[in-house]
Structures are given as C-alpha cells and as structure tokens.
C-alpha cells in the first residue's frame with residue numbers, strides 16, 4: 001500500500017522533471033540560478049528584484065533565466081541586448097503576460113497596458129498618440145498642471161512659515177502625492193475632487209479607495225499565479241473583483257453623465273481625456289468598456305510615476321548641495337526672482353533638464369519596465385526564448401553599467417551637458433520610459449511634469465537635510481514592487497527664497 005502511495009506521489013514529480021529535461025534539450029535558454037522543481041527560483045529572489053537580477057547578471061552574464069514557478073522570465077541587463085529586445089525583435093516581444101487578476105482588472109486586455117500587440121492594441125495606441133497625448137492637447141492642458149504645481153508650492157510655503165514650524169522639516173512625498181492626485185483626476189476626468197472646505201470630496205475619496213483597492217487586488221495571489229496547476233488551491237476572490245468593477249463603472253458613469261449634461265448645456269467639449277474619448281467614440285469605434293479601461297490605465301500608469309521621480313530627484317538634490325545651487329543659479333538667471341517659472345521656460349533651462357535625466361537614470365520608477373511576452377520562439381543574444389516566456393529589460397542596471405557610463409554611481413548631471421543622450425527610447429543606454437512599440441505613451445507629459453515640479457521646488461525653496469542629519473545620511477534604499485518608491489520617504493528642510501506674493505496658487509478652471 002505504502003509503495004503504491006509513493007509511486008502515485010512520485011508520478012507528478014517525475015512528469016515535471018521529464019518536462020524540464022525535454023525543454024532543456026529542445027531550447028538553449030540563457031543561464032541562471034538553478035531552478036527547483038515546481039517553485040523554480042521564487043524562493044531565491046530577493047525582494048528588491050532589479051537589484052537581485054543585477055547581482056545575478058554579475059555571475060551569469062547580461063542575459064539570465066529566472067523561473068517564477070513554471071514560467072520562464074528572461075532579464076537582459078546591457079544596452080546591446082536592450083536594443084535587440086526593444087528594437088530588432090520588438091515585433092515578437094510586445095505581448096503582455098496577464099495574471100488572473102490582470103485579466104479581471106483589464107477586462108481581459110480591453111485596455112492598453114494589458115492588451116497583447118494586435119489590432120485592438122494598435123487602435124487604442126493610435127488614440128493615445130494622435131488624440132490624448134498630442135502636443136496640442138498637452139499644451140491646452142498645461143494650465144491644470146501649473147495650477148496644481150503652484151498649489152503644491154503654496155501648501156509647502158504655508159506649512160513651513162506657520163508659527164512654530166520654523167526649522168522643521170517636511171515629508172516631501174505628502175505634497176507630491178496630493179499634487180499627483182489632483183493633477184491626474186483633472187487631466188483624466190476634468191474634475192477637481194474637493195469640497196467647499198478644500199478637502200477631498202466624497203467622489204474623490206471613492207476614487208482613492210478604488211485606486212488603492214485595484215493595487216491590492218492586482219498584488220493578490222502573486223505566488224500562486226506562477227504555478228498554474230496549483231491554482232485550484234488558490235481561487236480568485238471573484239466577488240471582490242466583481243465589486244471592484246462595479247464601483248469603477250459606477251463612479252466613471254456618474255462622471256460620464258455629468259459631462260454629457262454639461263456638454264448638452266454649454267454645447268462644447270473640454271480638453272481632458274474623458275471628453276476627448278467620448279467625442280471620438282464613434283470615429284475610433286471605442287466601446288464604453290474600452291473607454292473606461294483606458295481612463296483607469298492612465299491613472300494607474302500616470303498618477304504616481306512623475307511624483308516618484310521627483311521624490312528621488314529631491315533626495316539626490318538634498319544630498320548634493322552643489323547641484324542644487326547650480327540649478328538655482330540657472331533659474332535665477334533665466335527666470336529671475338520676480339516671477340514664477342512655467343513649462344514655457346523649460347527649453348531655456350538646460351541644466352535643470354540634465355538634473356531630470358540624471359535622476360531618471362539612477363532611479364527609474366519602473367526599473368524592470370513592465371514585462372513583455374514572446375508571441376513566438378525568438379533568439380536574443382544567441383539564446384532561445386521560447387514562445388510565452390516573459391522578457392524584462394533591467395533599465396536600472398543598464399543605466400548603471402560601467403561599460404557605457406563613466407562613474408555610473410555618481411549623481412553628476414553635467415554628463416548630459418557633455419553628451420546629449422536621448423531619454424525617450426532612442427538611446428538604449430537610458431530607458432526610463434522603455435522603447436519601441438510599447439514605449440510609454442505619456443513620456444513627454446511625464447517629463448514636463450517632472451521638470452516643472454523640480455524647477456518650482458528649487459526656485460521657491462532651498463532644501464537642506466533635517467536638523468541633526470547630514471546630507472549624505474539621506475537614505476536611498478528602495479521599496480520592493482513593480483514601481484519603486486523610496487523605502488524611507490525623504491524629509492527635508494525647505495527655506496523660502498522668493499518674495500511672499502510669489503507663493504500664491506495660480507488657479508484655473510478648465
């Protein structure tokens with residue numbers, strides 16, 4: 001009896017081993033740490049994945065295999081391989097892997113982020129490029145960004161000049177998060193979710209709750225996802241996903257009805273994404289499901305990324321007073337001390353632009369980008385990448401590679417004055433926005449926002465470390481996750497440097 005039981009138990013294990021043996025004989029996959037049956041390398045991976053993969057690349061080379069359960073993930077870590085993945089073999093590597101939660105949250109790829117490369121993707125991507133992120137629309141929406149950035153500056157000023165607060169440091173993230181929330185909701189929905197007291201109103205609170213719940217659901221079951229035949233033991237909480245979908249749809253439809261009523265009353269459409277998509281619904285044959293999914297994609301991908309980039313940049317600027325002072329000298333020379341900056345000034349602020357590039361080089365908010373999936377067998381770096389494998393570019397490691405960057409760990413924006421390096425996907429040494437077919441469609445908006453926020457923060461204030469701390473003690477550790485927040489949000493001491501009347505919000509109602 002015992003022997004029979006043993007035989008029955010060993011059969012699945014033998015099947016797994018045989019499958020792996022045949023797989024290895026058929027494909028010459030990239031090297032990597034030894035994978036255990038069933039779990040693969042899941043238990044070897046350290047929480048901050050891009051650092052762990054970069055360490056492994058030191059031992060196994062710039063292209064490695066990492067098994068998440070039974071799914072093969074290939075990670076490349078140098079600029080030549082990044083170019084092969086994102087340019088030369090882009091056509092075979094532009095699908096997405098959708099976990100069960102991503103299937104639910106994206107209505108099975110009816111959006112942009114989770115859609116495979118195909119007719120639907122091409123259509124919605126065109127809507128993004130031609131309609132949502134056209135230079136004309138970004139310019140028409142500029143006043144919203146400037147309103148929200150000046151609101152942030154006013155709020156920091158009020159806090160640091162309030163009685164009893166002199167010499168007290170602030171947590172920069174608090175102001176950035178508020179700016180990011182109001183900016184994205186106005187850009188996407190055309191609404192500032194505040195009540196008459198200036199607090200976030202009921203709809204805004206519902207919006208925030210949905211965004212947080214989406215993140216929670218997206219992260220759920222992450223481990224079980226990688227071992228398909230074990231999924232029966234970890235069923236999806238279908239009710240939670242259904243409820244989440246209902247809440248998203250209810251909030252979006254309420255706002256949709258408000259827009260329709262307003263358009264009927266005033267006769268004209270506004271510039272924000274919601275009205276733009278509603279106006280072009282028929283021309284581009286967009287279903288309501290797709291419109292709703294696209295709007296929430298923009299929020300998921302575009303709310304925090306610029307704010308995170310600014311937080312990392314500010315941490316580096318507090319650690320590097322020389323660089324901070326040099327930006328301020330440029331701001332004073334170009335803008336002076338009698339007015340506030342606007343995005344129109346950015347082309348005249350080359351050093352500020354270098355600071356943004358340097359911050360995104362050292363601290364890309366999505367260090368492994370989003371994983372791509374192979375739609376057919378493909379060769380990268382001479383190795384086989386079987387159809388269905390996931391492909392990551394470790395843009396964090398590429399941007400710190402001593403083979404292509406001099407003193408890569410040094411925060412030295414001047415490197416970009418010495419050599420003008422493109423940051424939007426044309427130079428494979430610097431890829432914070434990715435490159436190729438799936439390059440970030442919001443890259444220009446992200447850059448405008450990041451540059452403008454840093455410019456305002458440095459023009460209006462000098463930033464030092466909190467009392468009792470030395471600049472070099474500012475902690476640059478990362479939090480684990482697809483999007484890399486600072487582990488310890490940076491605290492700094494702001495000292496106003498302009499006349500008090502320049503700290504007022506520049507409000508617009510569009």
Ligand code: HEM
Pocket residue numbers: 112113114297298299301302303305306309364365366369370371431432433434435437438439440441442443445446447450
């Ligand atoms: C500093 C700011 C930003 C950075 C560093 C950034 C970076 C990225 C990266 C690395 C990707 C993945 C590319 C790939 O899979 O190959 C991505 C995708 C995406 N980003 Fe951004 N992003 C930023 C801001 C924004 C903003 C402001 C928006 C919109 C409001 C946005 C919308 C998107 C969307 C919709 C995608 C999915 C594209 C696709 O799957 O085809 N991003 N972004």
